[in-house]
Amino acid sequence: GQQVMQIPQYQHVQEGEDFTTYCNSSTTLSNIQWYKQRPGGHPVFLIQLVKSGEVKKQKRLTFQFGEAKKNSSLHITATQTTDVGTYFCAGWRTGGGADGLTFGKGTHLIIQP
Amino acid sequence: GAVVSQHPSRVICKSGTSVKIECRSLDFQATTMFWYRQFPKQSLMLMATSNEGSKATYEQGVEKDKFLINHASLTLSTLTVTSAHPEDSSFYICSARRQAYEQYFGPGTRLTVT
Numbered sequence: 001g002q003q004v005m006q007i008p009q010y011q012h013v014q015e016g017e018d019f020t021t022y023c024n025s026s027t028t029l030s031n032i033q034w035y036k037q038r039p040g041g042h043p044v045f046l047i048q049l050v051k052s053g054e055v056k057k058q059k060r061l062t063f064q065f066g067e068a069k070k071n072s073s074l075h076i077t078a079t080q081t082t083d084v085g086t087y088f089c090a091g092w093r094t095g096g097g098a099d100g101l102t103f104g105k106g107t108h109l110i111i112q113p
Numbered sequence: 114g115a116v117v118s119q120h121p122s123r124v125i126c127k128s129g130t131s132v133k134i135e136c137r138s139l140d141f142q143a144t145t146m147f148w149y150r151q152f153p154k155q156s157l158m159l160m161a162t163s164n165e166g167s168k169a170t171y172e173q174g175v176e177k178d179k180f181l182i183n184h185a186s187l188t189l190s191t192l193t194v195t196s197a198h199p200e201d202s203s204f205y206i207c208s209a210r211r212q213a214y215e216q217y218f219g220p221g222t223r224l225t226v227t
Contacts, residue, residue, distance in 0.1 A: 001173075031214050042206055042221045043157065048214060088156060092214050100147045100159040101208075101216070108154075 002027050004091050006104030014112050019076040021107035023089035031092050032065055032072045033101065038085045046074075076109075084111050116140055117209045119219035126197055127227055134192045134222045136207030142187035143209035147216065148180075151204040163190045197226045 003026040013019050023032065031050045035043035047056055049065035049072060056063045062075045072089055086108045090101035116139040126132050136146055144165050149157040161171045161182050169182035179201075181193040190209075194201055206221040 033214070035218075042218050045217070050214075090157075100149075100162050101157075102159065103156045105156045 002091060002093055002102045004089060004102050004104040006089055006107060008107055009105060010108045010110065012110045012112060013079055015081060016078050019079050019083070019109055021074050021087050021089075021109075023072045023074075023104050025070045025091050027091075028069050029091040030069075032069075033090045033092070034063060034072075034074055035088045035090060035103075036085050037088065037106070041085075043088060079109070079111050081111050081113060084109060115211055115215075115217045117207065117217045117219040119207055119222050121222060122220060123223045123225075125225045125227060128198055129196055131193055131195045132197055132224060134194075134205055134207075134224075136190045136192070136209065136219050138188045138209040138211075138217075141209070141211050143190075143211065144187060145210040146184060146190040147208045147210070148182060148190075148192050149206045149208070151206060151221075153204075157206060160192075194224065197224070199226045202226045 005024045007022050033048045034046040037043045047063050052069050053067045054065040060077045064073045086106040088103050088106045090103045118137045120135045146163045148160045150160050151157045159172050160175045161169045163169045163182045163184040165184045165187050171177045179195055184190040202225050204221050204223050208216045208218045210216045
């Protein structure tokens with residue numbers, strides 16, 4: 001079945017430093033989504049990438065979708081304490097009535113002031 | 114728009130009892146809802162896909178007789194954990210699909226089985 005790998009599992013940065021998390025799928029993805037989950041909270045949708053080579057920006061966040069649609073990355077510039085949380089990538093599965101997202105294991109971002 | 118609620122938010126039950134969790138899409142109709150489970154510091158694992166008016170499709174390794182899913186209307190899906198045991202303690206999260214690849218997550222239900 002589809003597997004989505006995400007690295008690193010944990011990332012400690014000083015406030016103001018940049019942060020990147022990487023996502024790789026074992027299969028070609030129709031699209032990839034990124035979520036942020038704060039401690040004790042539920043996943044909150046950040047963005048969806050659909051096109052090969054797509055790059056999208058949200059303020060300090062830059063999302064990329066690989067040319068082969070099998071990998072993606074999230075880059076945060078100049079991290080702030082509000083960026084703390086776990087960032088998940090997720091690929092949409094389709095077929096056979098069993099849809100839904102396959103999530104990566106997530107990257108826990110810890111920021112030291 | 115696109116709000117999904119879950120009830121209850123927290124539940125503690127005794128081993129052997131059953132617990133029902135509700136997932137509602139408040140401002141849109143969802144022909145498909147999904148149920149995920151998340152253990153502490155781990156990722157979300159899809160348990161089942163729930164389609165309105167039909168039987169749910171369960172992921173491999175998920176016991177359909179233990180995790181009963183009912184999707185009786187376009188705005189409500191329920192997950193019943195039957196004969197719950199401590200190993201079923203987890204964070205259960207539903208999501209509702211509004212269209213195509215667009216889905217919205219509920220706030221989750223934390224189940225503790227004693």
